[in-house]
Amino acid sequence: MSEASTDAVRHELRDGILVVSVDNPPVNALGAKVRYELRAAIESAQQNPNVEAVLLIGAGRNFIGGADIREFGKPPVPPSLPEVCNRIEASSKLVVAAIHGAALGGGLEVALAAHYRIALADAKIGLPEVTLGLLPGAGGTQRMPRLLGAKAALDLMLSGRHVGANKAHALGLIDRIGASADVMAEGLAYARSLLTARAPVRRTCDALGLVDRAASRAAIEAARVEVSQRSRRLFSPLKIVDAVQAALEMSFDDGLRHERQLFLQCLDSPQRAGLVHAFFAERAAQKAPETRKGKPRAIASVGVIGGGTMGAGIAVALLDAGLSVTMVERDDASLAYGRANVEKVYKALIAKGRMTSQAKAALLARFDGSTSYEALHAVDLVVEAVFEDMAVKHAVFAELDRVCKPGAVLATNTSYLDIDAIAASISRPADVIGLHFFSPANLMKLLEVVVPAQVSADVVATAFDLAKKLRKVPVRAGVCDGFIGNRVLAIYRAAADHMMEDGASPYQIDRAVRDFGFPMGPFQVSDLAGGDIGWATRKRRAATRDPKLRYVQIADRICERGWFGQKTGRGFYLYADGARTGKPDPDVEAIIDAERERANITPRTFTDDEIMRRYMAAMINEGANVVHEGIALRPLDVDVTFLHGYGFPRHRGGPMKYADSVGLSNVLADIREFAKEDPVFWQPSPLIVELVERGATLASLNQSA
Incomplete structure (x- = not known):
């Protein structure tokens, strides 16, 4: 065994198979150094008579997570990703991509340029460029339609969503699903089996997914109509459709050149600037001064006061996050109404085929209710979602102050009221915070974390940690009428x-x-x-x-x-x-x-x-x-x-x-x-x-x- 190492891409020869491992934490993004060393590794494999095949893998938790967002808005540094992908595909020796974790955007484009693909069960595969106002610009719009057909490729690229290994296999994006969680072992075994079977170099650019030209043309036109109606005049979705049309009507090389022109047009679009700003802003908003100072408290069980539309939606969001929930209402009829509101959400999911009865039963096994505040004596956090009236809020918090254990976080879902006044009304103001959910609370992504004057940093950190568990986007807000x-x-x-x-x-x-x-x-x-x-x-x-x-x-x-x-x-x-x-x-x-x-x-x-x-x-x-x-x-x-x-x-x-x-x-x-x-x-x-x-x-x- 021989081995060579660099900072961003490692490669080692294992019994005739050159294992090329991208190692650029945290997500193996395709920065300039990675691109340069990846191309160099492929070229060295071509010159080395001891290399029979190349295995591409990612170090850490992902294959390749996509472009390096730190390069956004900066002058391009060669080699470009299209050059790297073309070099991979042109290899005269077999190139196998073994995918675990994320293979998104440019990461998937690298995998598409490989000749064969295997994925582990945890793989997340997709081309999400449309969410940043862009299109796949390294051959994705040309290779994917040739591999999957126009309809399936357009669906993935226009939605920007990722799929798991089973769906990717069914679509034809990957050739095999690994049986274990060891990406190296699975990749090596697959590459060795291909060599043993004398499998040919199989270039995606030669795939026949567009061979039915009439069906392809119909899919492209249908997508164009749908995008025109639904995209609210967004720029990049129509450019994606144009690029797939080029895949149908042009040679592969001409299609790549056209894709590049369309990509550069998207890059110059004000919409791209707006979408990229949104991308960075969401990540920045998840950090607040208190999250750097305080450590989140452990949250496993949560109380919800009120079973109306808001309280029930909050309960569903908490249950979906794997937490145990106790709902408190003023009487049995109101509690039954609250429980029915929660169950209604899951019944609708079952009716749509998005949940099984067994899954619903498992969730509701963590849901309990009571007409007594005493039921909240052991919960880690309480969210109050009662009528928007200060006297009512004060009465609720007086009860919470009385029954909740020391260290429990006491949150109000008020939309307007003075949380400083609520906190000042009880003996533990440092534990009080605002968690302003938006209706329907189980669906809306925003969570305003409203920070009163006396709250402790670890309570704020807990709120941000909870937002992450709930898959919500938290924004820190100060106290005023209406917050932000x-x-x-x-x-x-x-x-x-x-x-x-x-x-x-x-x-x-x-x-x-x-x-x-x-x-x-x-x-x-x-x-x-x-x-x-x-x-x-x-x-x-x-x-x-x-x-x-x-x-x-x-x-x-x-x-x-x-x-x-x-x-x-x-x-x-x-x-x-x-x-x-x-x-x-x-x-x-x-x-x-x-x-x-x-x-x-x-x-x-x-x-x-x-x-x-x-x-x-x-x-x-x-x-x-x-x-x-x-x-x-x-x-x-x-x-x-x-x-x-x-x-x-x-x-x-x-x-x-x-x-x-x-x-x-x-x-x-x-x-x-x-x-x-x-x-x-x-x-x-x-x-x-x-x-x-x-x-x-x-x-x-x-x-x-």
Whole structure:
């Protein structure tokens, strides 16, 4: 046995098989050094008469996790990944890829360039480039369709999802599934069996997945239609379809050149910049000052107070994470209702074929309920999800203070209320934190971790650790009315109300917001959430509302009629016969006309562009205030909040990223222009003024904290 080692790629000769191991922790990303040494290893194998075959593997927990994200936005360093893949495929000696862990993006493209592929049971295989506004740019769009056919390849590339070993084998992405967990042993055995069988060099570029040209063409056209309808004018999905069409219509080499052109177009797209910002922002948001200071407390059992929609959703999220859950309700009927809400989620999954009855039973074996707080005496954490009323919250926390063990984390799911006041009401304020889930709590990814003044660092660290267990995206928020998300929401919703009263219909506003990229407009959101929720908040705030601040009463008039949205069959929209999609309501338009007359407003027209400039200026301005006051640590925390909690279009990166992309000085000019009509509402954020004066961006603040 002979051996040679480098920092990034090791290779050793084992009985005629050159084992080439990528070793670039933590995920074996394809940085410039890896690419150079990988190509050199393949070339040395060609020159070495003792090498009969090459086995590509990854050191550590993964095969190759993809591109090196640290190289994003920097000048390219040769060799390019397409060059490396082409060199692997051109090898005159057998090249076998043995996959364990992640083979994603460029990692899978390397494997596709190999002549044969084996994967262990833990493999995660996919081409997720579309999620970053890109397309597979190292031959993935040319090799995968030739291997799998156009339909299956497009499905994988357009969704960006990864598949496991069994699915990859069924699709034809891999040739064999390893029987053990030893990637080296499985890879060597497979390579030796191929050599013994005198298996030929089998290049993916020669595969026949596109041989049925009519079926391929039909799949490409169907994908093009679907992408045009569903992708909200995203750039890279259509480019992926174009690249697969090139695979069908061009030679392999011409297709590679076309793929490269399309890849570079995606690389220059503002959408790519927005999606990459979102990618990095999500990772940065998962770190807070307290997570560096405190060690998470162990959490195995959790109490949930309240079995309504929110409490049940939280219970499901906790059960899905493998935790034991005890639900407490005020009486047997309410507890039965809460249990039914939990079971309803799992029954729906069974009906869709996504869960078995046995799996449901196993989950519910960890679910218990009680009408007594005493049942929570041993839990590690409690999440309170009761009615949004401070007196009710104080009563609940008094009971938790009494019964919970020392060191138990006491969390409130409040959306608006003062968590400092809740913490101060009990004897252990250091254990109190806000965990603001978004409905439905078992599906929505955002978790606002609201940090009161007296909380200990290890409790904050515990909250972030819990978010990871729940597969949620945590964002640290300070205490104020509405925290980050709902505080900003109140302002841009007010801007939408002002435009509605001034002449834009709610239906035009919703359409303009959808066209911008949101899944729903503000009035649709109100109907979905329930108009009574916002109405209760407005009534709570009425006593402290600034009398100089404009207040639009249209939503109140609608709520006074008992029209709360989808749950009552009408709100801003009409929902006939339980429909989920509403239609414009002439009666609502009459209410709006009457309110305009009462307020002595002569309606005027708005273009969709004018609507979005006001809507976004309000969102950006209040987002900047949230950062200025320290409620959000950085602008990126505002971005992540809106990407995961409020449907902000991901390809735009978030409201703060969007502000930088259109120019912060332009946003400030808009705010000052709007202030001529309403100087009380349109007060420029001191942070925006300061940044514009010194020519800086919001992004420049993302390195703080």
